[in-house]
Structures are given as structure tokens and as C-alpha cells.
Amino acid sequence: MQQRIRVILFLLIIIWVFGIFIEFFIPLQNNLAYLFPFFEGIYSTVCHQQLEKLININGYQTLVCSRCAGIYLGGLLSSFILLFAFKINFKNGKLILAASIPMLVDVLLYSSGFYDYTKSIAFVTGLFFGFIGIAYIYNGLQILLVRNGKSE
Amino acid sequence: MENLNKKYISPLVVGLGAGVLTIVPVIKSLGCCLLIPVAAFIALMLEQKANNDFSKLAIKKGVIFGLITGLTAAIFGTTFDFIITLITHTNDLVVSFPQMVETINSFPIKEATRDEVISLLSDVVESIKSYGFSPLYTLSFLFNNLFTNSIFGMLGGIIGVQILNTRNAKK
Numbered sequence: 001m002q003q004r005i006r007v008i009l010f011l012l013i014i015i016w017v018f019g020i021f022i023e024f025f026i027p028l029q030n031n032l033a034y035l036f037p038f039f040e041g042i043y044s045t046v047c048h049q050q051l052e053k054l055i056n057i058n059g060y061q062t063l064v065c066s067r068c069a070g071i072y073l074g075g076l077l078s079s080f081i082l083l084f085a086f087k088i089n090f091k092n093g094k095l096i097l098a099a100s101i102p103m104l105v106d107v108l109l110y111s112s113g114f115y116d117y118t119k120s121i122a123f124v125t126g127l128f129f130g131f132i133g134i135a136y137i138y139n140g141l142q143i144l145l146v147r148n149g150k151s152e
Numbered sequence: 153m154e155n156l157n158k159k160y161i162s163p164l165v166v167g168l169g170a171g172v173l174t175i176v177p178v179i180k181s182l183g184c185c186l187l188i189p190v191a192a193f194i195a196l197m198l199e200q201k202a203n204n205d206f207s208k209l210a211i212k213k214g215v216i217f218g219l220i221t222g223l224t225a226a227i228f229g230t231t232f233d234f235i236i237t238l239i240t241h242t243n244d245l246v247v248s249f250p251q252m253v254e255t256i257n258s259f260p261i262k263e264a265t266r267d268e269v270i271s272l273l274s275d276v277v278e279s280i281k282s283y284g285f286s287p288l289y290t291l292s293f294l295f296n297n298l299f300t301n302s303i304f305g306m307l308g309g310i311i312g313v314q315i316l317n318t319r320n321a322k323k
């Protein structure tokens with residue numbers, strides 16, 4: 001995949017992740033407060049935003065739950081590393097299925113009352129899934145672009 | 153046209169289902185950000201089962217199916233939310249308004265900015281409470297849904313194709 005496309009994707013993911021942490025930037029740039037309700041609306045379509053599951057630092061909260069924040073930060077980290085990788089080559093979907101297992105097990109266990117919801121576990125399992133997930137998206141885009149290049 | 157409908161029947165049906173689920177509170181919180189990507193994956197899976205064709209899928213198909221699933225979910229999700237809001241004169245925004253005002257009040261920002269943001273929000277909330285409708289809310293909700301669902305749908309489609317191809321290769 002072309003480096004230009006990787007950089008564009010990385011920048012788009014940065015913007016998306018920035019939105020999650022908008023509350024933290026409002027004290028630095030007051031006008032961001034106008035965007036706050038709009039961002040809250042955007043992220044409400046992709047996350048339940050339950051108060052007790054949001055990451056809270058110094059009174060400022062993320063706009064998505066710990067697990068979603070983990071997924072997106074994992075994606076950001078992965079997309080940063082992939083800026084320097086030349087080619088990804090996943091031959092099958094086993095790794096992404098494996099990466100989703102810790103997250104699914106956590107959801108199942110805390111939902112069935114084996115233990116209480118923990119933000120750190122949710123965050124870490126999300127981070128792992130997001131890290132692998134974005135690599136698969138890049139892999140898919142790489143295949144798509146190669147095919148399109150051949151057909152032209 | 154009939155062929156086109158048949159070709160895309162599964163993302164349309166699954167998109168409709170996902171649109172309904174996005175407004176059901178408990179399911180919405182369980183599915184979280186994975187609801188639409190999983191819907192795109194199911195649409196691809198159903199299409200293969202319906203045609204009994206388990207040959208290797210192209211990523212392009214995953215993107216198209218994901219996009220259609222996401223857009224359908226967005227349109228139906230917005231429509232259902234619009235109808236429910238119109239009938240009940242309340243929605244997530246009205247419920248979370250006091251909390252949102254509290255959050256905005258806690259920001260260390262200029263008094264004028266704070267008042268303006270709160271006034272803008274309260275106008276929308278008042279409109280929903282009085283008429284069950286706010287053009288600004290409906291438009292932004294539709295835009296949010298179209299934007300996020302189409303992107304998440306396409307991402308789900310891209311990953312879904314790779315998972316399905318692995319599974320089908322084993323058969």
C-alpha cells in the first residue's frame with residue numbers, strides 16, 4: 001500500500017482519537033466547547049457511553065467507554081507502526097479471531113457476574129483487538145488496491 | 153433492477169435489523185461499536201449461504217456490502233428514532249441533557265462561550281419536549297449515523313471477507 005495512503009489513514013485515525021479526548025483539550029482551546037455536543041452525538045452512535053465505563057482523568061472524561069477507547073488507541077498505535085512497515089501479509093483470519101477472544105471472554109464473564117467490570121481489563125482487551133484489527137483493515141485495503149491496480 | 157435487489161438483499165435486510173438494534177438500549181450497549189461491523193459480516197455470510205456459493209470473496213464485495221449495510225442501518229435507525237421521538241417527545245439527548253449541562257459547566261471556559269453552548273442545546277431539547285422534533289437534532293443525528301455507520305460497515309466488510317475466506321478455505 002502506498003505510503004501516502006498510510007499517512008492519510010494515520011491522520012484520519014488521529015482525528016478520530018482526538019475527538020474521543022475532546023474534553024481534555026477544551027480548557028486549552030475554549031472554542032472546542034461548541035463542538036462538544038456534536039462530537040458527543042457522533043460517538044454516541046458507536047458507543048453506549050455509560051458513565052461508569054468512561055475513562056476519567058482529573059475530572060475529564062473520554063466520549064467512549066474504556067473498551068472502545070482501547071480499540072481506537074490500539075488502532076492508532078498499529079497504524080503508526082504500519083507507517084514504517086512495507087507490506088502486511090495475513091493469509092487468513094485466525095489472528096483477528098484470536099485477538100477478539102480476550103474481549104469476548106471479558107464481556108461474557110463480567111456480564112454473567114463472575115467478576116465486576118474493570119476499566120483496565122476492558123481497555124487492554126480492546127487495545128489488543130484494535131491493534132490487530134487495523135492491521136487486517138490495512139491488509140484488506142492493500143489487496144483491494146493491488147486488484148484495482150491490476151484491473152486498470 | 154430485480155437482479156440488483158436480489159444481489160443486495162442480505163445487506164439491506166441485515167442493515168434494517170441493525171438499524172432497529174441501534175435504538176434498543178440494552179442491545180445497543182452490548183453491541184457497542186461492533187454492532188455495525190458484525191452486521192456487515194453477517195450480511196456477507198448470509199449472501200454466501202443464500203446462493204450456496206462459498207468461493208473466495210473479493211475485498212471489494214466486502215466494502216460494498218459493508219457500505220450498504222451501514223447506510224441501511226443509518227437510514228432505518230434514524231427513521232425509527234425520529235418516529236419514537238415524535239411520539240414520546242423524549243430521546244437520549246433529552247435524558248442526558250442535565251448531565252451534559254453539568255459537564256459543560258465544569259469546563260474551565262469563558263462564561264459567554266459556556267452560556268452560548270448551553271443555550272443552543274436547551275433550544276434543541278425544548279423543541280423536542282414541545283413538538284417531539286428538532287430539525288437540528290434530526291439532521292445531525294442522520295449525518296452522524298450515515299457517517300459512522302458507513303465507515304464502520306465498510307471496515308466490518310473488509311475484515312469479514314478475510315475471516316469468511318479463511319473459514320471457506322477449510323471446507
